[in-house]
Amino acid sequence: MAKKAKIFVIIGNSAAGLSAIGSLRQYDKTSRVIMISKEPHRPYSRCLLSYYLAGEIAKDRIWIVREDYYKRNGVTPITGVEVSSVDPSNKQVKLSGGRKIGYDNLLIASGASAKLAKVKGVEKKGVFVLRTLDDAEGIIAMLPQVKQVAVLGGGLIGMKAAYALRRRGLKVRVVVKSSHIFSQMLDEESSDMMREHLAKKGIEISTGLEAVTIDGDEQVKGVELDDSSRIECQLVIIGKGVSPNIDFAKRQVASNVGILADENLATNKPGIYAAGDVAETFDLFERKKTVNAIWPAAIRQGKIAALNMLGKTDHYEGSYGMNSVDFFDLPVISFGLTEAPDDSFEELIQADFNRSIYRKVIVKDDRIFGGIFVNDIARHGILLHLGLQRVDISDIKSILVDEYFDYGKVMPLIKRQMENFIRSEYKDTVAAYAPHPFPLLREP
8 A cells, every 4th residue: 555645834935944845855755845935936045135235246146946946846835925823733734814734744944034123113115124035125126215324233134234235335324222233243342343344444333322213204214313313314224133933833832032943853742843043952052942043054954854754863963153244355253152151161362453353262161162253264164163072172272262273283182082073064054154155955
């Protein structure tokens, strides 16, 4: 008797969802795969939106897969529709239009959405976030009538938008409530270095301030700040970070910031898995569960979730935080912890503000827990993996942040502790932390 084909439903059409499709089709050519996405477009790289907005790349560079991807892989796409709820008891998902779709296994890979600032006037024409292709194209369409931009928020998304619009020749002012930009990625010293560099390129940054009103009639004309000052502008970009898209599922599936997933990427409900920007998994540096919304983690999680959906048990080792930017030829990379949480951690720092060079490594018990590198990023890869493998770095601790880092001294250390290097991290992922990252997905 022929084995009954299963129905796999995937909510999400980006890195995690596509990676899952690849794994499903590698081992199962016959089961039905249904992909649901609230966006109408075929998959594209969010990593490249700021470069598209800056005019540095053409639109055809952002697509991840060809137009016939779904047909070639036997996937039924349902696009431009949101999922309104999940029913684990009846193994169904309900769409915003009322349609119900049954599943044998469900992967929630619905990504994240930009947070909106709680500012009066946020509904006016000319206020945008930068999270989707539609956001980028809406901003581009307005550019002919824009001379000055206000960016509310100094995180990664806000600063990428500021960089892109400055590259377009616009006058840009960034308003940040916290004491420094990139507060989730950099410490104050490295942030100040980046701030000074951006100021020289024409991006004005104001910290310790918050917008209270976006004024104008229907169209943005300015932003009033909490110190009673005002910014004249025709465009406002809100860059306050992102939140996992879990509202449709958090009442049915255990969640915290994201959906709680175990080492198999399974949730607390049978047959339901989570991957990507919605998945709250074990952090290899923080040693607790958290959401790490980075592309390589999403691809790895999507693959492992799919293997477990197929009954091929595979374990997810955990994720870690990592961010990389390059603004006006100043590259910056950070990973893991960027500030010592308590006195049991040690911060090794070497800085040269004249050359805009900064190196910082967080250490505890002769193990690496994180680092920040500005304008000297070559060593970050080896230090990252020494940290991930929890290698004892006592032999080379004194040279970790030296300008002339001796790679020759690292190899004997690795050979002595080779048993720690048994895991092939992200072996199925190709991702470049470069000025023009273009993540690649393998198709079956």
